[in-house]
Amino acid sequence: MSVCGAQPVVDYAGALTRVAELTARQLDVFECLGRGMSNRQIAAGLGISEYTVKVHIGKIIDVLGLDSRLQIGIVAYIHMTGCSCGVAEHGAVV
């Protein structure tokens, strides 16, 4: 076991149950984070400003009950590799 312990301190399963509450645009940003994209890359990819990306990230953190964009990225990666969140469309990471 690492010095940090074996169990996540984040409720990833709970966050996944709330993915279905994201708006379509929030879901776009969410999946970009799951691909490991920077705010600049997300802004360019979606044709929005970096400021708007940050606003979306703040909302996603609120909706999913998380604390950071890193945690969003982890939840998004799990979602995109196929989970039981209830969202019909799962983005693919590969």
Ligand SMILES: [Zn+2]
């Ligand atoms: Zn999912």
